[in-house]
Amino acid sequence: MPRHARIKSSTNTYHVVVKDADNQLLFEDPKDYQKYMALLEYYKERCEFELLAYCLMSNHVHLLLRHAADSSLESIFRHLNTAYSTWFNMKYKRTGYVQDGRYYSEPVEDNRYLISALRYIHFNPTKAGLETAPGVAYPWSSYYEYISSCPGITDISFVNNILGSQEQFLLLHSTPVEEKCLDIEQLRKRTPDDVAKDIIFDTCKYNSVADFQKLSLSDRDKYLVSIHKKGVSIRQLNRLTGTPRGVIERIIRRS
Helix, strand or coil, X not given: CCCCCCCCCCCCEEEEEEEECCCCCCCCCHHHHHHHHHHHHHHHHHCCEEEEEEEECCCEEEEEEEXXXXXXXXXXXXXXXXXXXXXXXXXXXXXXXXXXXXXXXEECCCHHHHHHHHHHHHCHHHHCCCCCCCCCCCCCECHHHHHCCCCCCCCCHHHHHHHCCHHHHHHHCCCCCCCCCCCHHHHCCCCCHHHHHHHHHXXXXXXXXXXXXCCCHHHHHHHHXXXXXXXXXXXXXXXXXXXXXXXXXXXXXXX
């Protein structure tokens, strides 16, 4: 589907999800998590934003942040995503996208939604079965920074001022989360193959691999970019048009 303009937050506060490209891992070992944390800390200062909560899962990231008036989400994630994907590709000697090209964001306009998003983020490892309750075992979350005296990269004072006490924070996380917020399972819903085939036909009027491969290179590239923007994944393009995946990645990256 065509992508719509982002809804801006009047408070410059957002719940953001960065997810993997085509179901690959964003983090394969502890050093990958550590690198992402280091980049978050670096770009917090450079791009002028406060990090109110975070949770790094193996294949997606939740961030709750508030940026300065003269900064923007686009600037933050252009720097952060590019820096991490460049490092990750060099480390693992690979090419192509690491993150799904477009990060997802929801504006946070009031404290009620901010607290709901914070709670939802901290319950991610519990929901995934990685720990029995927030803070019990999972290390890649801002939860521990809120309940300990150890300084970290999270700007905890804003939320603490809203809640009033650590007891309120603990009470908030004492029962399982029901909020959906930006739910990763909803974001992972893929365009079915039969719908993808219709998109391909409507875009270029070819509905077979053999016909698509007769296109000139310039037409092929133009159509691949257009079809991908309409919600067809790189993996589907590879399968339904017969174009090598590496070629598709280079064309989309170049565009």
